[in-house]
Amino acid sequence: MTIANYYRPGSVSEALDILAAHGADLLVIAGGTIAMPLINEGISLPAEVMGLRRAGLDTYTRRGDEVILGATLPITRLVEQTDVPMLRAAALRTASWSVRNMATVGGNLFAPPPAGDIAAALLALGATATITGRSGTREVALDDFWTGFMTTVVAPDELLTSISVPVTSAATSFIKFGRKRDNTPAVVTVAVTANLDNGIVRGARIALGAAGPHAIRASNAEAAVHGQPLSASVIAAAADAAAAECEPFTDAVATDAYRRQMVRLFVARALTQLDASASTQGREA
Amino acid sequence: MASVIVNLEVSGRAVEIIAAPLTTLQSVLRNQLGMTSVKEGCRQGGCGSCTVLVDGEPMMSCLLPVEDVAGRKITTVEALSTPDHLDPIQRAFLDNNGYQCGYCTPGMEMIAKALLEHNPSPTRDEIVDALAGNICRCTGYQPIIDAIAAAASAGQEATR
Amino acid sequence: MSEETLSVVGQSVARSDGLGHVTGRDIYTFDRTFPGMLHLKIVRSPVHHARLRGVDLSEAEKVPGFVRALSAADVPHNVYTILGLIGVEPEEEFLLTPVGERVRYKGEPIIAIAADTEAAAIDAVAKVRLDLEELPAVLDMDDALAPGAPVVTHWGNNTFMYEGHNCRRVRFGDVDAAFAKADYIVEGEYRTSPIEQAPVETTGCIAVPAENGRYTVYTNTQALYFSLDNTSIILQVPGNQLHFIGGMVGGGFGGKVDVIVEPLATLAAMKTGRPVRYVFTRQEEMQVSSTRASETIRIKDGVMADGRIVARKVVNLFDCGAYSRQTPYSITKFAANAAGPYFIPNVYVDAYCVYTNRTPSSAMRGFGITMASFALEVQMDKIAEKLGIDPWTLHFINAYHNGDIKPHRKVVEDATLIETMQAAAELVGHELAPELKRMTSAPRSTEGGR
Numbered sequence: 001m002t003i004a005n006y007y008r009p010g011s012v013s014e015a016l017d018i019l020a021a022h023g024a025d026l027l028v029i030a031g032g033t034i035a036m037p038l039i040n041e042g043i044s045l046p047a048e049v050m051g052l053r054r055a056g057l058d059t060y061t062r063r064g065d066e067v068i069l070g071a072t073l074p075i076t077r078l079v080e081q082t083d084v085p086m087l088r089a090a091a092l093r094t095a096s097w098s099v100r101n102m103a104t105v106g107g108n109l110f111a112p113p114p115a116g117d118i119a120a121a122l123l124a125l126g127a128t129a130t131i132t133g134r135s136g137t138r139e140v141a142l143d144d145f146w147t148g149f150m151t152t153v154v155a156p157d158e159l160l161t162s163i164s165v166p167v168t169s170a171a172t173s174f175i176k177f178g179r180k181r182d183n184t185p186a187v188v189t190v191a192v193t194a195n196l197d198n199g200i201v202r203g204a205r206i207a208l209g210a211a212g213p214h215a216i217r218a219s220n221a222e223a224a225v226h227g228q229p230l231s232a233s234v235i236a237a238a239a240d241a242a243a244a245e246c247e248p249f250t251d252a253v254a255t256d257a258y259r260r261q262m263v264r265l266f267v268a269r270a271l272t273q274l275d276a277s278a279s280t281q282g283r284e285a
Numbered sequence: 286m287a288s289v290i291v292n293l294e295v296s297g298r299a300v301e302i303i304a305a306p307l308t309t310l311q312s313v314l315r316n317q318l319g320m321t322s323v324k325e326g327c328r329q330g331g332c333g334s335c336t337v338l339v340d341g342e343p344m345m346s347c348l349l350p351v352e353d354v355a356g357r358k359i360t361t362v363e364a365l366s367t368p369d370h371l372d373p374i375q376r377a378f379l380d381n382n383g384y385q386c387g388y389c390t391p392g393m394e395m396i397a398k399a400l401l402e403h404n405p406s407p408t409r410d411e412i413v414d415a416l417a418g419n420i421c422r423c424t425g426y427q428p429i430i431d432a433i434a435a436a437a438s439a440g441q442e443a444t445r
Numbered sequence: 446m447s448e449e450t451l452s453v454v455g456q457s458v459a460r461s462d463g464l465g466h467v468t469g470r471d472i473y474t475f476d477r478t479f480p481g482m483l484h485l486k487i488v489r490s491p492v493h494h495a496r497l498r499g500v501d502l503s504e505a506e507k508v509p510g511f512v513r514a515l516s517a518a519d520v521p522h523n524v525y526t527i528l529g530l531i532g533v534e535p536e537e538e539f540l541l542t543p544v545g546e547r548v549r550y551k552g553e554p555i556i557a558i559a560a561d562t563e564a565a566a567i568d569a570v571a572k573v574r575l576d577l578e579e580l581p582a583v584l585d586m587d588d589a590l591a592p593g594a595p596v597v598t599h600w601g602n603n604t605f606m607y608e609g610h611n612c613r614r615v616r617f618g619d620v621d622a623a624f625a626k627a628d629y630i631v632e633g634e635y636r637t638s639p640i641e642q643a644p645v646e647t648t649g650c651i652a653v654p655a656e657n658g659r660y661t662v663y664t665n666t667q668a669l670y671f672s673l674d675n676t677s678i679i680l681q682v683p684g685n686q687l688h689f690i691g692g693m694v695g696g697g698f699g700g701k702v703d704v705i706v707e708p709l710a711t712l713a714a715m716k717t718g719r720p721v722r723y724v725f726t727r728q729e730e731m732q733v734s735s736t737r738a739s740e741t742i743r744i745k746d747g748v749m750a751d752g753r754i755v756a757r758k759v760v761n762l763f764d765c766g767a768y769s770r771q772t773p774y775s776i777t778k779f780a781a782n783a784a785g786p787y788f789i790p791n792v793y794v795d796a797y798c799v800y801t802n803r804t805p806s807s808a809m810r811g812f813g814i815t816m817a818s819f820a821l822e823v824q825m826d827k828i829a830e831k832l833g834i835d836p837w838t839l840h841f842i843n844a845y846h847n848g849d850i851k852p853h854r855k856v857v858e859d860a861t862l863i864e865t866m867q868a869a870a871e872l873v874g875h876e877l878a879p880e881l882k883r884m885t886s887a888p889r890s891t892e893g894g895r
Contacts, residue, residue, distance in 0.1 A: 002305065002562070002564045002565070002568075003306045003307045004287065004306065005287050005306050006306035006307045008353070031348075032348045032350065033330055033345075036309070036328075036330070036347070036348040036349075036350075037328065037329040037330060037331075037348070039307065040309075040328035040329065040348075041329070041726055041727070041728055042564075042567035042571075042726075045568070045571075049306070049307055051352075051353060053353050076342070095330075095418070096333070096417045096418025097343055097396070097414075097417065097418055098336055098343040098345050098418045099348075101339075101342045101344050102344055102345065102348060181417075182414065182417035183417040315476070316478055321469070321472065321473075322468070322469020322470070323469075324473070324646070324695070325475065326645040326646060327727040328726070329727060334645050362469035363468075363469060365468070371467070371468070375468060378466075378467045379463050379464070379467050382460075383467075384463070384466045384467065386644070386645075386646075386695050386696045387462065387465070387466030387467075387471055387695070388473065388644075388645045388696060390467060390469070394467065394469075420645060421645070422642075422643060422644055422645055422696045422698070
């Protein structure tokens with residue numbers, strides 16, 4: 001099937017009109033880094049495609065105590081403009097320079113695991129998705145954004161338009177473990193934010209990537225550290241809890257068993273790094 | 286089918302092309318404009334052999350609908366040399382044996398060009414980071430890194 | 446000739462293709478396009494093992510841009526076996542699988558479709574209906590050799606036959622007697638995976654009708670003459686009707702020696718009268734094109750307390766996949782080198798070419814020897830560790846000398862392992878014991894025996 005039309009709306013409302021006219025048959029792309037490989041290989045054969053590059057969603061705004069990321073903000077622009085260390089770290093660990101110039105922050109929320117490292121960081125940061133339809137906008141916490149593998153709460157007549165990230169003074173730690181140093185799908189990704197009050201954890205969010213059908217919270221691990229100091233035994237208990245509660249899968253990159261072991265290892269490492277400094281970001285390969 | 290007319294600048298030349306919907310920049314450059322330095326290795330954005338510069342920024346042309354770069358300035362390796370003159374990056378690749386089969390070479394040179402424009406004095410680590418999206422199956426990468434490092438110091442020498 | 450008269454040796458000489466590579470002006474196979482060029486895409490088996498009961502092209506033929514489908518009936522001599530050129534039997538693989546025959550690996554070609562555009566060809570391929578009666582498949586070598594395994598070949602067992610034997614055999618001395626006298630027995634099992642060569646440029650060619658009934662084929666094969674000769678045999682046309690142009694290859698490493706695209710593309714050009722482009726997508730390159738064979742190498746060595754290896758028994762299973770292609774040749778090379786660059790007086794090798802329903806394997810860098818080296822050298826490390834012997838000493842003691850007989854009865858000439866190790870030791874700053882420094886590769890008789 002050759003592609004009949006490629007729509008390039010100049011605004012969100014124009015985009016929503018096109019969506020309404022074509023419904024579920026319309027493939028929506030932004031950076032194209034997920035969809036174009038499938039179209040090029042003949043795996044995806046859409047009749048109609050809509051690209052969002054011109055729709056005005058590529059902004060980065062600081063507003064009071066939150067940062068608003070436009071859904072089609074290219075990842076390179078995020079790196080250049082953000083002062084949120086965890087976002088910068090996750091962005092730099094995503095793909096390669098050329099792909100980062102094209103891929104978008106919002107697109108990362110739709111990336112199939114093991115991809116979606118920025119999604120894991122956003123989940124740890126407590127971000128909220130803004131979803132727009134013709135009847136208006138609604139906000140959905142990222143905790144509730146995904147409903148399963150490659151499925152989200154975004155309805156066929158809606159678009160993800162922005163993601164807002166609360167500015168935090170929490171300590172943060174981000175580790176992506178891949179089989180090579182860069183441009184590699186994750187074996188596991190761990191993103192942690194924690195409010196530390198005199199060494200006691202007052203609230204932690206531990207997000208895992210490549211360890212489930214989408215980015216997930218390791219809530220049992222979070223409970224294990226809440227109200228505790230980050231001692232070796234507390235960290236070990238949290239790491240064990242994360243390993244038990246995650247839902248890893250086997251693919252060409254790693255087996256589920258190996259991913260589970262790496263969740264344990266890197267949750268422990270991320271929590272340890274958290275303790276060592278207020279905000280540390282790193283790569284593991 | 287709704288083909289469109291797209292105007293862009295490619296390696297210093299203003300061009301007007303007709304493209305079917307979602308035709309990639311890679312396809313236009315190779316098949317319509319004869320810019321065959323732009324290679325095709327995977328069409329997945331994974332090998333980097335299709336790398337071109339869009340307003341100076343490296344992108345994977347195999348993933349880029351040509352309509353999305355209408356009005357932009359595209360640079361390919363064809364722009365780097367004339368019959369009498371090689372870009373210092375190309376001279377450095379020659380002198381440091383930064384190639385074997387040559388298939389990844391244009392993509393490597395494009396990334397090198399972008400890198401040295403952004404960062405004229407990169408560390409070896411920064412060169413390696415920049416090359417993360419470009420695969421070479423022949424050289425083991427060291428001669429390519431050497432070539433880019435050599436081009437960087439030649440550039441620094443020239444500006445002194 | 447004195448050194449002053451040498452103008453190339455010892456000089457840094459620019460490569461002749463360097464300028465073209467760095468300016469991007471060298472023309473690779475698919476940098477070419479021709480007016481009216483058709484795109485060839487292949488209907489491939491979606492399952493590991495099945496009997497092909499029928500093919501329905503009716504929906505595919507309706508796709509706008511569809512031009513021609515090729516099936517087994519269109520192929521004049523429908524046999525693909527690269528070693529057939531040098532008389533190696535059996536003829537076991539089809540270019541396109543006929544109805545009634547079995548497909549033996551996932552990805553095996555059944556129908557070729559030529560269309561005006563790549564998209565139309567992909568579309569038409571997707572609309573071909575195959576009637577396949579799925580059969581049990583075997584994907585593991587030990588399973589393939591077990592009684593009751595699904596049989597891949599058409600001669601009833603899952604091994605290539607070497608002159609009536611089910612493996613390539615080397616018999617030298619008496620390993621059982623030597624094992625009985627050995628001070629130590631050291632065993633190891635070494636497994637390697639199939640490895641895809643993954644050149645950045647995928648495999649492919651463009652076949653173009655030329656003048657006087659000839660065809661020009663632009664190809665990135667590593668084996669231009671093999672390709673021309675095989676195409677001539679398969680299409681039953683004289684070699685002088687084919688003009689093969691190649692040599693500008695974007696990486697091969699053994700992945701472009703299988704002559705897998707030229708016969709079909711040329712046939713399509715003959716049947717349509719138009720240029721035909723057949724190039725592997727990256728997915729085809731990974732899954733369909735041949736890989737280095739996976740191997741399971743089991744070594745049992747008999748070693749004396751002083752470190753001399755006196756006996757070696759090797760059983761090696763090579764997974765050739767669904768068709769043997771070049772693997773039997775690779776195994777012969779392996780068998781000849783199973784003792785490594787060492788003198789071992791008793792050697793027993795059984796090297797099997799095992800058929801499974803996997804993608805056929807074939808050549809890759811060091812074909813047959815690379816994985817042998819891996820296994821043998823890890824085995825040497827194991828021996829050194831078990832005996833508590835310095836690894837350098839172990840290698841020197843066992844290194845072969847000129848005049849030694851190798852297990853396949855070849856006399857060693859130009860041995861340089863000892864000298865190479867001495868140079869390596871110096872380079873890394875390792876001080877060798879004096880007796881090791883004194884050794885040479887000269888025949889043992891000149892050094893007073895072993």
